[in-house]
Amino acid sequence: MDLRDEVVRDAAAGDPHAFRLLYDAVAPRVLAYLRARGVDDPEGLTSEVFLAVFPRLPRLEGGAAGLRTLVFSVAHARAVDDVRRRQRHPVSYPYEPDHDDRVVASAEHHAVESLEAGRALALMDRLGEDQRAAVMLRIIGDLTLEETAGVMGKTVPAVKQLQRRGLEHLRRLMTAEGAR
Known part of the structure; x- marks a missing residue:
């Protein structure tokens, strides 16, 4: 996760290219964290994390380290919320082999x-x-x-x-x- 303070500063100033660099540097770790936590939709939740972080960027302090702390604070909170939601409303889907068109390795x-x-x-x-x-x-x-x-x-x-x-x-x- 090689992210420079300048990129964070430029993203906070509204530079879309800098935000893309920021996202590309941090999102894979967030996605891996959310997958490891077993959330239902880790890709969707990763997007939600960055949608929540984006408006907070102008007030961010601490450069890249501050950004990582903010992003993982939001990701952690969302993962906890997902667990709580699933505990309140467990979802069960029946397996229907006739409708399973996935292709997987051996x-x-x-x-x-x-x-x-x-x-x-x-x-x-x-x-x-x-x-x-x-x-x-x-x-x-x-x-x-x-x-x-x-x-x-x-x-x-x-x-x-x-x-x-x-x-x-x-x-x-x-x-x-x-x-x-």
Whole structure:
């Protein structure tokens, strides 16, 4: 996520080219974060995040670091809202094989590619909410400790502790899973 303060400043001043550069630099990390959080429509929610951030740009302080904190604060809040919405109104769709026209790679190819990532994400579901958020924001979101603390509304030492404990818990879970 290589984003210069000048690009953020120009985007805040209304330069559409600078906003595009800003979006191209940050959106893939936001999308990955939202996918890892399991939101229903990560692409749509990524767009919503930037629609919410755009009007706030003129008041933004802190350059690129401030922008990342703002963007992931909004993304985190939207992900939490999505989880709450799904808990209130769970949606279930019946599978209809006759209407499934998706084309995918072979099962073997898919399994080999996604086994470890899927295993890690499944194990992350067994972490506490704060530990999971800290680990995802730090690793998937590529945020600094300070930025993560800002997004989560916690202190830097608290985020360090959450990340450390979350990674230790994941390591124990992966070791236990490997032993089976």
